[in-house]
Amino acid sequence: MNFSFSDDQILLKNSVRAALDEQCKPEHVRAMFDDPKGYSAELWGEMAKLGWLGLPFPEEQGGAGLGLVELALLLEEMGRAAYPGPFFTTVVLGGLGLMLGGSAAQKDKWLSAFASGKARATxxxxxxxxxxxxxxxxxxxxxxxxxxxxxxxxxxxxxxxxxxxxxxxxxxxxxxxxxxxxxxxxxxxxxxxxxxxxxxxxxxxxxxxxxxxxxxxxxxxGAAGPVVEALLRRAAVMSSAEMLGAARRCLDMSVEYAKVREQFGQPIGSYQAIRHRCAEMLLEAENAHAAVYYAAWALTAGAEDAAVAASICKSYVNEAARKVCGDAIQVHGGIGFTWEYDLHLYMKRAKGLEPLYGDTEYHRELITRHVTSSR
Amino acid sequence: MDLNYTPEDIAFRKQARTWIEQNLPKKEIRTLEDRLAWHRKLFDAGYLGMGWPKEYGGGGARPMEQAVVADEMARANAPAPTNSLGLGIVGPTIVVHGTDAQKRRYLKKILSAEELWCQLYSEPNAGSDLAALRTSAVDQGDHFLVNGQKIWTSAGAIADWGLLLARTDTKVAKHKGISCFLMNMRQPGVDVRPLKQITGSSEFCEVYMTNARDEKSYQIGKLGEGWAIAQTTLGYELGGRALARITNYASQHSRLVEAAKRMRRHGKPLIEDPLVRQKLGRIWAEIEVERYQALRTLTLLERGEHPGAGGSLTKLSYSELEKRFMELALEILGPYGQLTEGAPKEFQLEIDTAVGERGSWAYAYLWSRAGTIYAGSSEIQKNVIGERILGLPKETRADRVGGKA
Incomplete structure (x- = not known):
């Protein structure tokens, strides 16, 4: 029993953060808003070189052969950076979809093309x-x-x-x-x-x-039902990871702001109204972390409760991210409502993913089906 | 990251399960004597003080083993041992801060329940602001003279001993003038009165100390260290019940689902009502997330690390969840949920309470209100999280203005 990251996983997380801090700054995110394609081919090539685009694929198809915990770590960092581009669609929707249901020939053709950055999917x-x-x-x-x-x-x-x-x-x-x-x-x-x-x-x-x-x-x-369901579960957990990263960014920005923003002669973070809100935000982020990485592990390990863990993850993170990102705007006050301040980049990333790959109510119904049938 | 239990842990769990199946009391525990008999059985089997050092009667067990035994007890709905404060708070405090003589004198008798313990911390005017306590311990040369009033003393009525926080220095800042003592409860200067709670029962007492005597050998740590000792004390119970708590919630959730299958609304089983299904699904997700978090905590403890202020997140999370859960239970159960007597079997909740009372949904609901108040209210936990984890500035406090603290 070990619910913590290995040294290699921490190394991966740190290297992804360092790369995105350098190459996916808020200015980059904003620049892509006006780009016809919406993403940078240069950064895409860089991601191929770093091995991100084939992270969960088998080594025979040019991948790194890693699991969904590692992929969740990467996606959490992408959410944190509000990365604009078809990473999720190519690696999760296309890549994991092909891994779940594709023939050897289809995997050979497409997975290596995704990993090398030559092709994209959704x-x-x-x-x-x-x-x-x-x-x-x-x-x-x-x-x-x-x-x-x-x-x-x-x-x-x-x-x-x-x-x-x-x-x-x-x-x-x-x-x-x-x-x-x-x-x-x-x-x-x-x-x-x-x-x-x-x-x-x-x-x-x-x-x-x-x-x-x-x-x-x-x-x-005629046999696609189980494949689509399995893909949906993976997409639900991986999008939760991205939402978690966006929420963490919102939390970090709020805490930093609350330390320096003064009203009534004191930093607003010294007031319990703000401090308690930040504490609640941290609690939600930590619980969301547990939900994401438990489900990512369960899916990789083929654990008995993997399917329900995926639904628990998405339904929990949906609400947690809503609370954290929403509260972040409230903590910031007026500046959090301006276009030029970066907070909305992350809040909108989480919001956009909330209804996707099963909304909260969809997954809660699946949880109840599991609970009422299994005992 | 590997969330499978090791073969050793699985084998250990099986062993504990078998022992519990074979030794669980056949009839309901009604008296303190019944409970003491069960307590001694647990002690003889090595299931109490599992993490304490072997030389003082403990088991030297790993945190996971302790959590697994508590979890199996919960799974079997086994009655709790007695002396919970002794096992949970006083013993660990003596293990860490006591002298060798104190460890030899007290620890084994806590485990065997030969001596029962209570905790003398809160006062009528020192609740969340515990450091404002006013009970005084005055050095008389060969002993201390103790005067003051304590409240919310659980098991006070049956306790032989108490773990006391008292003020020994009124001239220094309030946190620095507090010391920690053991208190003999069986003496004329100590008056214990039961405190009836909203549950109708009296797990707690008020304790009045009037010129009570405390020997020099009862002092724990140095004078003025009481606050620091109390801070460490609050963190001891983090891992022990981490899994057991979730197992209790899970079996309660299961009872609730069964009840919802029997009840009807608009002519259809309540369990088919989409709104009820949403609420049950939501709370199940929250219970499972607590279980995932328990595994994170146990991972830390197994490595010998202490979650520190992270314990505040844990406590805030489960105590607030428990309130939401019990509100939902009473919502679904309707008036059945409020019954303390006369509930049909399918709407009862078999939970054991430390004082041997019969459980009910109503009782569990009322108790859920205590969890966000005792051992640091949710508001205090949020202060701790804000200050110590997030590094937010402290509030200007009236008792710290003017350099007094």
Missing amino acids: AALLEEHLDWDPAATAATAPKAGSGWTLSGLKRFVPWAHTADVVLVPARSPEGLSLFLVDPKSPGVTLTPMVGIDLGSRWSEMRLDKVAVGVDAILGRP
């Missing part, structure tokens, strides 16, 4: 009704020759405009299937959806009779 998991249950998928994939033609409307597809491949769930005659779709294929229309977090880009993805070949299917036709 997944289209949400439709217009916003139901995270894969069984609710409405997009269709009737057979056409040896392949299929995909039609449907996907929304909130993150970083689709930068992706070389999109994982798309759709109903084929066999049942729910998962397809690899090139977003530049004929019949695919991407329309930007601009949210409050300008460091995260979303698209509406319309598929109109998009032809895909027999090699485009991930796993067996």
